[in-house]
Amino acid sequence: MSHTTIAELIARSNRLGSDPKNTNYAGGNTSAKGAGIDPATGGPVDLMWVKGSGGDLGTLTEQGLAVLRLDRLRGLTEVYPGLDREDEMVAALDYTLHGRGGAAPSIDTAMHGLVEAAHVDHLHPDSGIALATAADGPELTRKIFGDRVIWVPWRRPGFQLGLDIAEIRKSNPQAIGVILGGHGITAWGETSDEAEAHSLEIIESAQRFIEENGRPAPFGPALPGYAPLPVDQRRAKAAALAPFLRGLVSTDRPQVGHFTDAESVLEFLAATQHPRLAALGTSCPDHFLRTKVKPLVLDLPAAASLTECRARLTELHESYREDYRAYYERHATADSPAMRGADPAIVLIPGVGMFSYGKDKQTARVAGEFYLNAINVMRGAESISRYAPIDEAEKFRIEYWALEEAKLARMPAPKPLATRIALVTGAASGIGKAIAQRLAAEGACVVIADLDGEEAAAVAAEIGTADIAIGVSADVTDEAQVQAAVDACVLAFGGIDIVVNNAGLSLSKSLLETTAADWDLQHNVMARGSFLMSKAAAKALIDQRLGGDIIYISSKNSVFAGPNNIAYSATKADQAHQVRLLAAELGEHGIKVNGINPDGVVRGSGIFAGGWGAQRAAVYGVEESGLGRYYAQRTLLKREVLPEHVANAAFALCSADFTHTTGLHVPVDAGVAAAFLR
Known part of the structure; x- marks a missing residue:
């Protein structure tokens, strides 16, 4: 049975993860429960397979699954020390692994294991997060889903959230899933197909409601002077600004960048409400861990000269760094990790587009993709309500979480030319x-x-x-x-x-x-x-x-x-x-x-193959095939x-x-x- 269960889980994960309307890159996780064999006793054992930490649903393979014994995982409820010490449960998960355990369990493992359903999906769809970040999200959830989907107030991912959702599932047998306030969705089913269908029902119902009930121009009317520049002009301006911007955002450490002039970015920056919304920052933990709590936004019209842009960006960058330091100091405690850097990860240039930054190109690109998700979330929330992300204190708890710090510490050392x-x-x-x-x-x-x-x-x-x-x-x-x-x-x-x-x-x-x-x-x-x-x-x-x-x-x-x-x-x-x-x-x-x-470098050389080799061989009176050996013999080391x-x-x-x-x-x-x- 386990082979079928795993195959179904992988197939479901890949289908859900390959469609950006369902979840962002490396976001969310899926699981399946089923019977396995205890390698020590040969007897049957109930297991759970769940996407491990750091994996991507769209490209998930069996090697990316964590495998846990269900009895041991659920037995942790008897030793759970309470919310103030719930981080200790992450280390305890290692003692619930089956055999070699596969991939490292993620922070969401308890959510999957404690819910009484054979298959569970936790996803970050733009439409679901739009509902989760709407100011009146609980009322909208009831209006859209009735009692089929239950609202869960914001809680940081972890063991307690798993207990909360498990209780909701137990108390609401008719429910197919939940909206996680400020965060995303979780759905379940007794078969893999049913769980997937329930996930898609929540995603598509939320999207349909936004499309049918959303007000026009959710970002407000057009802001004079902030319309997108023609393609050639905006890309030329982006290329002219890119090195200067990279120098700014590499104040703490060198960064690699990514640029996009996607229509949704340009539309957002051309509207009157973009400064207010950008200042509110992102909400879903997957988003702001990669984009930082908010972007740096240039407050000049599209036609501003390069000189004006550079001068203003220099001022805004210094203000951003001061603001970020103040944010850190407001919330840091004696045991908080040290501040990781005060430079922005996202820079928005009206009329031009978005620059995103990270330790390598993939990280930079993904950060930009996450901010595109955030723009979609803000559009949806503003269409049907008012965008109301989780507050900055909660963002800080996630960003400077000891578990997140430990995850960063486990990353391999960078290669010698990383970021170059x-x-x-x-x-x-x-x-x-x-x-x-x-x-x-x-x-x-x-x-x-x-x-x-x-x-x-x-x-x-x-x-x-x-x-x-x-x-x-x-x-x-x-x-x-x-x-x-x-x-x-x-x-x-x-x-x-x-x-x-x-x-x-x-x-x-x-x-x-x-x-x-x-x-x-x-x-x-x-x-x-x-x-x-x-x-x-x-x-x-x-x-x-x-x-x-x-x-x-x-x-x-x-x-x-x-x-x-x-x-x-x-x-x-x-x-x-x-x-x-x-x-x-x-x-x-x-x-x-x-x-x-x-x-002379003969082997593999396009120059030598293009006729130069034959000409030089003729000069020296040797066969062209022996030219490399001829060159080697006239050297002190006799090496080609x-x-x-x-x-x-x-x-x-x-x-x-x-x-x-x-x-x-x-x-x-x-x-x-x-x-x-x-």
Whole structure:
């Protein structure tokens, strides 16, 4: 029976969790009770399977379930020490686990185990939370559902809430579920299908009531001057503001960002009531744990200049930090965790959209999605009543809950480049691809920029999801395309920290064979391209005020004079001196500029595969297939240089071990004495 029960639970969870109208990402939990076998005695035992802490219903698998013995779980009611000590029950749950227990039980486990129903769903639907945060939520619940759904006043998730719901279920056998004040919904059934049907009935009935009875313009009339800018204008303004904003919200610690100009955000910000509603903050614990208690809202019209926006955002950010510190001090007790940081997680810009922030791209994106949920909740509550979230004292109890602090402490240590954002040119193959892969493996978000946009997208997909890497098409000789690549980077990830000038090509010709067009092409791609990318990136880096790294993939040929290589080597020398010039100029902004001088990298190289390899092999009188071995034998170490060796140097230069190094050229050539720096 247990296999069927688990399969039904997983299928139900995935169906409910994959539809955003039912619950937010990683929000809510589902459970099923059934018979199992005691691994010690071989006898039957009643079990409960419930989504574990931190999992997501839409992608839940069996590995994400906590498995508990029902008799032991319900036996905890006999030792429950009362509301003042209910947090102790979380540790007690570990002693109710069956076998190895599966995933860690969540704070909502008691709600599922104590309710006398075989299947229980706890969800955070926008329509349900709109009802749960309506000022007259109890009356509306009775009006919509009669006695089929019961109102439960706000209570922090935990053992006592599980007892409360269990008593409601016992006293109201006709009920199919409850509305949890300020929070969400819980529904149940004797079969998996029945529980799912009851959950959907509550969600859809609440939504239908809002649609049929809600007043128009729930956010109030339009606010003059706050209408959305045209798409191109608002995205250009967002890209121009993104680095500056990231610098502000990284005052306490570096953050990664996400931008959205979703219609619901723009509609909210264009209405007169958005300042009042935003100040009230979010209500559902899942929301404000990710969005903080309230956002920072720019109080300027859409047409405000960038200068005006930056000046006002600076003022508002300082006010936000002071307000957050005051909020912490109002509610903190002697045993409260230390304040985690006073920067906002959500920044709203009228006419433009929403920026959200977190320790990585996924966290930032999800924070934005949660605030979209909050906007939907406010719309629903204001349509049928008045939005009335839980008070800030309760929010503080959740945000600085010892259990939440313990959960944060269990998170794995960040990777070396966590929170850093890199843009690598010519990254669809060879050295650039290897560098992008290495930086991503070390925790960075990466933009793969390449002349071949399809290949760039393919490499990004190899590396990971769009939360880790994206691909963009960029001709580095075109100033507009270079700026567009930087804009894409700051809109995708909030800013930029590392730029790798790697895009290049090679023409192996003698002086007399080299045409002016050859010379111009070689210099346009590498000398001009590196200059344009460094200039566009430096503007963002300076605006961001977080320092950063610019790395040039130069060549041993920047200092080594070889035959039939005039255009290529001269261009590499140009790049090498750009490193020195920019290191001298950008140091005052904390921006390090360094170069890497590889020997010929044959394997995996798009340049060598495109004809350069055959040309250089002809110069040296060897077979093209043996060119890598030829290069290796002329080095001091007799080792062939591969793309990953250059990637190692790139990582080292932007790692914590090289914080005081700028203007350096690192040879990655296995030892070419003629190319020694002097």
